[in-house]
Amino acid sequence: xxxxxxxxxxxxxxxxxxxxxxxxxxxxxxxxxxxxxxxxxxxxxxxxxxxxxxxxxxxxxxxxxxxxxxxxxxxxxxxxxxxxxxxxxxxxxxxxxxxxxxxxxxxxxxxxxxxxx
Numbered sequence: 001x002x003x004x005x006x007x008x009x010x011x012x013x014x015x016x017x018x019x020x021x022x023x024x025x026x027x028x029x030x031x032x033x034x035x036x037x038x039x040x041x042x043x044x045x046x047x048x049x050x051x052x053x054x055x056x057x058x059x060x061x062x063x064x065x066x067x068x069x070x071x072x073x074x075x076x077x078x079x080x081x082x083x084x085x086x087x088x089x090x091x092x093x094x095x096x097x098x099x100x101x102x103x104x105x106x107x108x109x110x111x112x113x114x115x116x117x
Contacts, residue, residue, distance in 0.1 A: 005105055012098055019094065023087040030080050037076065041069045 044065055052058040 004054065008101055008105070015094055019087065019090050023083065026083045026087075027080075030076060033076050033079075034073075035067070036088075039070045041065065044066075044068075045067065 045062075048058065048061040048065060052061055
């Protein structure tokens with residue numbers, strides 16, 4: 001029984017480690033996307049200043065740039081929330097699985113103890 005419990009605990013630890021790695025990879029990609037968006041917007045902003053023919057061009061260009069920046073940030077935020085929700089669901093599933101396994105092991109141990117007594 002001890003060996004089985006140890007194997008179960010090791011398997012649960014492995015699953016949690018894998019989930020942590022997947023989640024971290026996805027979050028790191030999100031950060032890379034955010035950095036790329038900011039760099040792209042900075043480049044477009046500098047280009048806008050050099051190409052604008054007057055104040056009206058500059059103002060309308062900045063408004064368009066602001067709109068694009070907001071849309072891209074919202075998309076990144078949506079993806080981030082999806083990552084958080086999916087990871088949360090997977091963690092919940094792992095916890096529920098662990099509780100179920102623990103209950104089964106306790107029932108087995110109780111049965112074995114009662115049988116031995």
